[in-house]
Amino acid sequence: MGRAPCCEKMGLKRGPWTAEEDMTLVAHIEQHGHSNWRALPKQAGLLRCGKSCRLRWINYLRPDIKRGNFTSEEEDAIIQLHTMLGNRWSTIAARLPGRTDNEIKNVWHTHLKKRLESSGKPQGATSAQKRKPKKPVAVAASEGPASEPASSPDQSLSTSSDSDDSMATSVENTGSFTSGEFQIDDSFWSETLAMTVDSSMEAGDPFGCASPTSSNNEMDFWVRLFMQAGDLQSLSQI
């Protein structure tokens, strides 16, 4: 699938992962960690490139991944975060416990984007209502290495034009951000995310995110985020 091969030319396997490969990868990471993705497949005895192993782990095998349908709250959060961040999926994912950037990206492109585009009619049926439940997780390790820290907030803003377009659309449709003039700079994220990490640490969450079952921390994040955004807006008017 996909484009021209990159691993195949080196004699490495491509395509869907087998259960055996998954088990091998999980076992190796649980035992040795993943300090060196490039060397990992060789050490683990996998005929995959490091990139492929990393992707499989991050998007599917990681023990803290929350599988299943996105709740309407999560979808709303994605929409609002995308309004502010554009296509910075990893940053958005960092704020959604247990969700991966790839998954969020898929959800956005498959139905959230369409939802916003369809006559400004927000909060329609969720993916859970529209489609059947997801397949159960093939391999679900009970514990493993800690997830990577939240992505750096000071990445440059998205350069893609479509993110700008969707931003304007989302602002109108969600109704949560009433001013299109609202701008976010690096200092905003430094302060806001630091604040969030602090509160998460207080709640005993070393990943800097709430536990999947805890909506309080998520709500707390949004409350803080909106408060902070409001503060910055008023400051910018001075």
Added chain:
DNA sequence: AACCGACCCAACCGCAAAAAA
């Protein structure tokens, strides 16, 4: 029951940033 189009999502690629030498 079979066919077909639409949708979903896992996995790929290229590129840029970060880290190491």
Added chain:
DNA sequence: CTTTTTTGCGGTTGGGTCGGT
């Protein structure tokens, strides 16, 4: 300081699945 290596990110693809006809 420069070059090389490694990691991480975002965009994209296409096989598999589902629902409608």
